[in-house]
Amino acid sequence: MVVITGQVMSHLIGEDAFQETDMIGVSRPVVKHSFSVQNPEDIPAIIKKAFHIAESGRPGPVVVDIPKDMTTPTERYPYEYPASVKLRSYNPVSRGHTGQIKKAMDMVLSAKRPVIYSGGGIVMGDASNELTELAQMLNVPVTNTLMGLGGYPGTDRQFIGMLGMHGSYEANMTMHHADLILAVGARFDDRVTNALDKFCPTAKVIHVDIDPAAISKTIKADVPIVGPAKSVLAEMVSIVKASKKQIDKEALESWWQQIEEWRTRHGGRFRTDDSELMKPQQVIEMLSKVTNGDAYVCSDVGQHQMFAAQYYKFNKPNRWINSGGLGTMGFGLPAAMGVKLNFPDADVACVTGEGSIQMNIQELSTISQYDIPVKVICLNNQSLGMVRQWQDMNYESRHSQSYMKSLPDFIKLVEAYGHVGMKVDKYEDLEAAMQEAFSLKDRMVFMDIAVDPFEHVYPMQVPRGSMRDMWLTKTERT
């Protein structure tokens, strides 16, 4: 992402002029780099550099701050957009170290309980095919992070689900008991690892990432490999193909038996008999069914996000767009709009909650203005569900600032903007309503779906525990 910010005239900078903000300063902690334009003739070269930095290496946002007088229409300059860009201080790696990759593959082929733990780097780095090929050649289980979903086909037998705080039982158990973790494009963040000192006690770690700073930041890598996921994985595939050494099939067989046992124990089940209202999980399963698992799904932050991650089966990369580690409510609707603009013929859904959607509800107007027919799937539980869940579990259900007594009538609201509103409060009506919503190709549809306000997201890792320490239901713990 390149962000162009407008700045006050250059002679006014530093004088607290009208609408002056130090954009470079306020954005510094959250950007990869930033530029401030000092001379109009520098603009083309700066824009070229900005896009180069934003897209290459570990991608990240770049800000270009342009004072108003840098674009004065009366001043003319020759427009010369540079063909290439070179920055002496910025040379992202283009491939991994072959020696390290060989060493890593030797470890993988010697492993008895291996697991591939892959993240957003697979999606960003367009390495999904290479990952799938490697995993299937070796018959190794694959778990994805929240950002990595779709990097490996979600309906494949070898896929054991998302891992981490709300990861699947089998994914977290597999990680905990593994003797080798091949981490690719993932960063061992705190929502994945749980307590670092209890993390996967028997596992050796191979860590592939394009960002050297991501390696050994929290979990020490036994074999670090700095490089783009795509080329490193391709090299791994060709090493396995050429290798005389074979992975221990017998050991792998009993590893799989164990994993299947775990898979059947929890298996993503949830109760439907403890509430009159439908369950949020059912809504996501229906969304997956109605869209054939092929929609672009954007989400906000909270329970609905976790349910979408757990119950929508992403078979392709780039189908799941959410704010990940930043956890920014309000992200979903604008993200869905961006996706829809880029893929006008695709089904684009924004899975959200009645809390998150209100963070950027004004975009309903932009949707009219630019005719962007996204579908909003609002799981309305009348509360900030994830906050309330934590208050239930850690604060004896003393709910504070997590309930919604002031909700608008969403149907009236979206209709006021000229869109289609649908209210669904019975599971029996859900499928037909959702079918209808997605059949209205050129209309924005807002589905306000009443779901059980008391539902929790499970599994949920126990704080300060290991990966295998989880609540599986409200009453059942590992």
Added chain:
Amino acid sequence: MRHIISVLMENEPGALSRVVGLFSQRNFNIESLTVAPTEDATLSRLTVTTLGSDRVIEQITKQLNKLIDVVKVVDLTEGDHIERELMMIKLKATGQMRDEIKRTADIFRGQIIDVTPTTYTVQLAGASDKLDAFIDAIGTSGIMEVVRTGVSGLSRGEKVLSL
């Protein structure tokens, strides 16, 4: 452990704030920091002394390297190196103290660079602990003002930090 990290970076506006911001943002410690342009006017050299475990220092060097403006980073304390810090210290100098300060400054190979009837200003260069030792020897009661540059350093021998 204490480390001296030397950074070669683009001499551009905003570069220093990115380095300093990184330290505060990631909760890294800064003991001292010094920065100035090099013989190549497009480059600045920054030296930061910091405290941290090996893991923290590894993160500091990696995170510094990640900054677009940063050209090269070296942890001087990994090898043989020379470090110096300059201090100017203004002291009350009356009566017997005038001789005493002069003697102590001589012992530490300091120079008196400003004299008034009631004050001496001593300039002293050396490793930081030598400057600390001088302050201890003089005693805090006579000190009017202290200014220190922070540590600068480079590797011994042929090894250099350059493009």
